[in-house]
Amino acid sequence: MRRKKNVTFDDIAKYTNFSKTTISRYFNNPDSLTLENQEIISKALVDLDYKENKVARILANGNTEFIGILIPNLHNHYYSEMLNQILQTYEQFGYKFLVFIGNGHADTERQYIQELLAYKIEGLIILSDVIPSKELADLHLPIVTIEREDQYVCSVNTDNYMGGVQATSLLASHNCDVFIHVNSPTAPEVPAYGRINGFLSICKEKKLPHRIIYKEFGNTYDSIRTNMIDVLNELERNYPNQKKGVFISSDTHANVFLNLLIQRYGSLPSDYYLVGFDDSPISTEAVIPISTVGQHIDQIAHEAVKLLVEQMNERKKRKPIPLEKPIHKVITPYLIRRETTEKTKVSAATDC
Amino acid sequence: MRRKKNVTFDDIAKYTNFSKTTISRYFNNPDSLTLENQEIISKALVDLDYKENKVARILANGNTEFIGILIPNLHNHYYSEMLNQILQTYEQFGYKFLVFIGNGHADTERQYIQELLAYKIEGLIILSDVIPSKELADLHLPIVTIEREDQYVCSVNTDNYMGGVQATSLLASHNCDVFIHVNSPTAPEVPAYGRINGFLSICKEKKLPHRIIYKEFGNTYDSIRTNMIDVLNELERNYPNQKKGVFISSDTHANVFLNLLIQRYGSLPSDYYLVGFDDSPISTEAVIPISTVGQHIDQIAHEAVKLLVEQMNERKKRKPIPLEKPIHKVITPYLIRRETTEKTKVSAATDC
DNA sequence: TTGTACGCGTTATCAC
DNA sequence: GTGATAACGCGTACAA
Numbered sequence: 001m002r003r004k005k006n007v008t009f010d011d012i013a014k015y016t017n018f019s020k021t022t023i024s025r026y027f028n029n030p031d032s033l034t035l036e037n038q039e040i041i042s043k044a045l046v047d048l049d050y051k052e053n054k055v056a057r058i059l060a061n062g063n064t065e066f067i068g069i070l071i072p073n074l075h076n077h078y079y080s081e082m083l084n085q086i087l088q089t090y091e092q093f094g095y096k097f098l099v100f101i102g103n104g105h106a107d108t109e110r111q112y113i114q115e116l117l118a119y120k121i122e123g124l125i126i127l128s129d130v131i132p133s134k135e136l137a138d139l140h141l142p143i144v145t146i147e148r149e150d151q152y153v154c155s156v157n158t159d160n161y162m163g164g165v166q167a168t169s170l171l172a173s174h175n176c177d178v179f180i181h182v183n184s185p186t187a188p189e190v191p192a193y194g195r196i197n198g199f200l201s202i203c204k205e206k207k208l209p210h211r212i213i214y215k216e217f218g219n220t221y222d223s224i225r226t227n228m229i230d231v232l233n234e235l236e237r238n239y240p241n242q243k244k245g246v247f248i249s250s251d252t253h254a255n256v257f258l259n260l261l262i263q264r265y266g267s268l269p270s271d272y273y274l275v276g277f278d279d280s281p282i283s284t285e286a287v288i289p290i291s292t293v294g295q296h297i298d299q300i301a302h303e304a305v306k307l308l309v310e311q312m313n314e315r316k317k318r319k320p321i322p323l324e325k326p327i328h329k330v331i332t333p334y335l336i337r338r339e340t341t342e343k344t345k346v347s348a349a350t351d352c
Numbered sequence: 353m354r355r356k357k358n359v360t361f362d363d364i365a366k367y368t369n370f371s372k373t374t375i376s377r378y379f380n381n382p383d384s385l386t387l388e389n390q391e392i393i394s395k396a397l398v399d400l401d402y403k404e405n406k407v408a409r410i411l412a413n414g415n416t417e418f419i420g421i422l423i424p425n426l427h428n429h430y431y432s433e434m435l436n437q438i439l440q441t442y443e444q445f446g447y448k449f450l451v452f453i454g455n456g457h458a459d460t461e462r463q464y465i466q467e468l469l470a471y472k473i474e475g476l477i478i479l480s481d482v483i484p485s486k487e488l489a490d491l492h493l494p495i496v497t498i499e500r501e502d503q504y505v506c507s508v509n510t511d512n513y514m515g516g517v518q519a520t521s522l523l524a525s526h527n528c529d530v531f532i533h534v535n536s537p538t539a540p541e542v543p544a545y546g547r548i549n550g551f552l553s554i555c556k557e558k559k560l561p562h563r564i565i566y567k568e569f570g571n572t573y574d575s576i577r578t579n580m581i582d583v584l585n586e587l588e589r590n591y592p593n594q595k596k597g598v599f600i601s602s603d604t605h606a607n608v609f610l611n612l613l614i615q616r617y618g619s620l621p622s623d624y625y626l627v628g629f630d631d632s633p634i635s636t637e638a639v640i641p642i643s644t645v646g647q648h649i650d651q652i653a654h655e656a657v658k659l660l661v662e663q664m665n666e667r668k669k670r671k672p673i674p675l676e677k678p679i680h681k682v683i684t685p686y687l688i689r690r691e692t693t694e695k696t697k698v699s700a701a702t703d704c
Numbered sequence: 705t706t707g708t709a710c711g712c713g714t715t716a717t718c719a720c
Numbered sequence: 721g722t723g724a725t726a727a728c729g730c731g732t733a734c735a736a
Contacts, residue, residue, distance in 0.1 A: 009730065358713080411727095
């Protein structure tokens with residue numbers, strides 16, 4: 001009742017009159033065989049149509065070459081691109097990825113982790129934020145988190161503070177009369193909180209009149225739009241005839257804000273300067289390309305896997321030295337000036 | 353030199369004075385034990401902090417519960433959302449997914465497939481289009497493809513023909529003077545070719561003046577924009593003062609087209625009616641929400657996994673009956689009317 | 705350079 | 721209802 005038997009090292013051994021061991025060595029340490037014997041085995045593999053079985057190898061030597069990934073969703077461009085970049089590291093590191101989409105429920109995510117553990121993953125990359133890092137650390141498994149609370153585990157994050165500084169400085173360079181930061185309520189433990197501090201830091205340093213608007217925008221376009229209308233109305237009411245520098249915490253939200261302005265005025269009014277965050281596709285695809293702060297997703301993904309691989313390698317040593325304290329890597333973001341701040345630029349379409 | 357030994361069935365057996373077999377049964381067929389014995393073992397698991405090892409189970413019974421996925425990229429919203437939905441099926445089917453990002457090179461993708469095979473995946477879902485379905489069929493593995501050439505393997509696709517019909521009919525209902533379909537050069541074997549046929553079919557049926565513009569737009573926003581300017585200029589030149597119904601093969605492209613119009617005229621001119629394809633986020637996030645044809649990505653993903661699971665289950669029977677010919681499932685798309693066609697609608701922002 | 709013998713942790717088979 | 725034993729396919733001391 002089983003699938004037709006696979007060709008195994010035993011079969012190859014019999015076929016070539018070598019021992020299993022020699023066949024194994026052919027794969028793991030070919031130089032220890034004579035060239036002619038390598039040839040013989042190589043030929044046998046073709047003759048018998050051998051297919052390697054890494055599951056058996058795992059059981060024998062304990063190395064699965066699996067890394068688990070727990071990611072909140074793939075709707076958000078940031079996450080899908082991060083996953084994209086992480087998966088690409090297969091080319092460099094050779095690790096395979098078992099991916100689970102977290103659903104926001106801690107208990108379900110715990111089950112996912114148990115499942116990953118059952119498959120003997122060698123390390124875990126976590127982007128979800130529902131399980132405290134303390135608990136993650138207790139798994140005693142190499143772990144790297146990305147853009148989430150990371151007190152007790154290694155992590156790679158964007159330098160959000162610097163991002164806030166970059167965005168705010170750009171607005172400041174345009175001599176706005178008032179500086180507005182629009183964000184969702186954010187916990188201080190989350191790296192993204194740094195954006196707020198960056199904003200405040202520049203405003204205070206330069207003694208700029210400023211204001212932070214916290215608002216729960218929701219996840220659907222409609223609810224974001226509805227809430228953003230409130231924000232816009234509030235700005236119109238409170239700061240008429242003032243040059244407003246608006247730093248919005250995501251490109252998606254910034255785009256909604258921009259669209260509202262365009263729909264009202266047919267173009268971006270001269271008293272609005274706008275910067276988003278993420279350099280997501282929408283920031284280029286918007287009617288008026290949006291200035292934004294970009295995260296080096298490729299670098300973050302690469303550093304995360306690298307940091308994880310280092311931990312995994314350390315573990316395989318005869319006398320592993322555990323990290324004394326978690327390593328936190330920080331990647332500097334980049335500023336992109338587009339038309340929502342550099343208004344002299346003219347879009348090519350108007351030329352023709 | 354190995355990681356500290358795991359607790360195994362043997363340990364549990366000794367601890368409880370049962371045999372390994374009984375412990376195994378506790379997991380796979382608990383009803384065959386007395387309730388009290390279940391209790392004893394259950395307690396032992398906690399006492400010893402047992403962690404299950406599915407790798408060993410795989411070796412013993414051959415069922416990895418792995419499905420391989422080969423997907424071209426995750427930049428494209430269609431792919432990332434499809435992956436999202438596929439991964440979600442874990443809740444229902446319990447299969448784990450090993451994901452590889454295809455890179456467009458057939459040989460590399462072949463290596464990925466070999467790697468997946470080495471991990472004894474039970475089935476394969478393919479969205480990449482560089483390896484012919486004939487070759488895939490020769491793997492003798494349950495396979496389902498999505499939106500690609502699928503002559504020799506099972507597949508789940510959107511009814512692209514119907515999508516083309518829906519889009520064109522919507523434009524026709526607005527009594528346009530001329531009907532334009534903008535697309536990239538597409539091979540007839542690819543399901544998406546159906547959109548073209550759908551367009552032509554309606555145009556011919558209703559004797560509508562029509563035209564198809566094929567253009568290689570490239571992948572960057574700039575190149576799409578540059579090429580789209582050509583398209584727009586051509587339309588302006590050839591069909592001045594005519595009501596133009598434009599059906600563009602993707603929302604991304606449609607959005608670029610729309611932006612060009614807005615940038616030129618400050619609003620969507622009354623002689624343009626526009627429909628995109630995919631119902632991707634950009635179609636709602638655009639300055640003027642774009643009418644579009646949506647693919648039921650959730651259904652497609654679900655059907656794909658289901659179709660795959662059926663094949664995998666069949667294979668596990670004592671006397672598997674292979675499919676006589678590949679099953680091709682087709683999912684009907686849905687039409688979404690938004691402001692690029694329903695121009696009487698007024699956006700809420702203008703009210704306030 | 706090559707072979708022997710055993711271990712990896714579970715499931716399947718066949719007894720009792 | 722329970723147990724003994726042989727797979728599953730490969731890696732690895734240790735021996736030759």
